[in-house]
Amino acid sequence: MTDQDAVDRAFRALQDRVDRAAVAPPTERIEARGRRRRTGHVALAGLTALAVITGGWAVSRDPGRDAVPNPPAATATTGKPPSASPEKPPTGTRPVKIPPGFLAGESSADEVIDDHDYQAGCLGQPVARRVMSEFDGEQAQRRQLTQALYVYRDEDAAKAVMRDLKPKLQQCSGFEGASVLKPVSTPALGGEALSITIALPRDGAGEHAGEPFRFLVVRVGSAVAVFDGIPRTPETIDRSTALIPRLCVFGSGCPPQGAVPVTPAVNGGEAWAAVVGVHETGTHEPPADEKAGELATRGYRAAVVPLACDVGAAAALGVPEGRSYSVVYFGSRQDAETLGLPVVRVRTYCL
């Protein structure tokens, strides 16, 4: 037997062994797991049902009025202009849903998964979660970056997760037993943060053995973000730098960086609506782009509102009144145009 025979024989033996021992689970099981993941719907956890957050906090509207908005003809001339003063987040509207495009670089990521498999022993019981990965090059093992976001029912729950996580950070990084290059530290990021850097062990596929791997966990308000990259690269840091400011929407709210929006308070009041997107019929889900995430970064709240509740909106946008839209209100056209979105003049009802 030649040396080359030994190579062929070893590969054949491995394949034979797998053929004998590996049993593919039923296709239905794979499909069921995929279906659960695809659905990824997360309840709004007892919060205002219609207030699907598309950035910042939501302006709440009575969902019961959804189907039967106030008749505009009866009130159009009696309303007062909406309040021009900045509003505090309405009580009970803390965001628990992760807007589409919220993670840094999400629109171009190789994978974005809601309801992903995660370590409950490390990250507790979030009410919403999302992970995204970016791979570099033809062979993704050259580099991969991962961001994961976990949103909890409230800030205390998120703090408890961080408290429990600290003593087991290395274990939760997935590299228990690996050499520690930088022990657990608490960098000044977000509300609180934990970081550990270990040397990648030679296991699994063995790539990048010995290179530093940083596991960074940052909490802001009720959200916990996890960043890692194999190997560690400047991009890992860039991604965390880009995402952390956005997390203010899960905390005390993000202050608007420009013109101050208003919250319609009076039926029939006039407002200038900066339109984030018009939703498909029968859904309150905002369009899947990064606009909502970008607005959150800039401190603007959007509300999901039936077009029928804002007289003038549907006609100006050229869409049926049966649909909803995501919108940020301003007191003047000039202010509304600062968002760089389509602007329409409306009279607000259903308040």
Next chain:
Amino acid sequence: MADADTFAEFYRDTYRGLVAQLVAYTADLGEAQDVAQEVYVRAWSRWRRISTYDDPRAWVSRVGHNLVISRWRRARTALAGLTRHGPPPDTPEPDATTLDLVAALRRLPEPQRRALVLFHLGGFTVAEIARMEGAPDNTVKARLARGRQALAPMLTTEVTS
């Protein structure tokens, strides 16, 4: 449904090949099957797109490899298997030949190792591997030849000893 049928067929036809590739990286059949299942869950979710690829096998092979190199993901996958489907079935311990092969493969440069695994266990041709790796055909041929050359004495030594 055509999509469902083609996915089921693809899954049946390629599952063991993918598991074999993953065993070559991990030496652990149970773990390889966990990862393979995760790969096919992702493939199912994107099947409409992936099924249009020239060779969807290349996609599952690449994603499987990506998952294997991240222990964190691996842990999550294993956890999901436990919580959603009960404990994984008993899997036999790897035999000595497999362990020898995996140990020997780990001593090779990564490109050679990948080329060997894709060729011998993935069933990919040189041209297909070249496309996956973004390398010329001749480079892949050289990696295969050098890889086999380096592997042979390690395997015969380990078998002999």
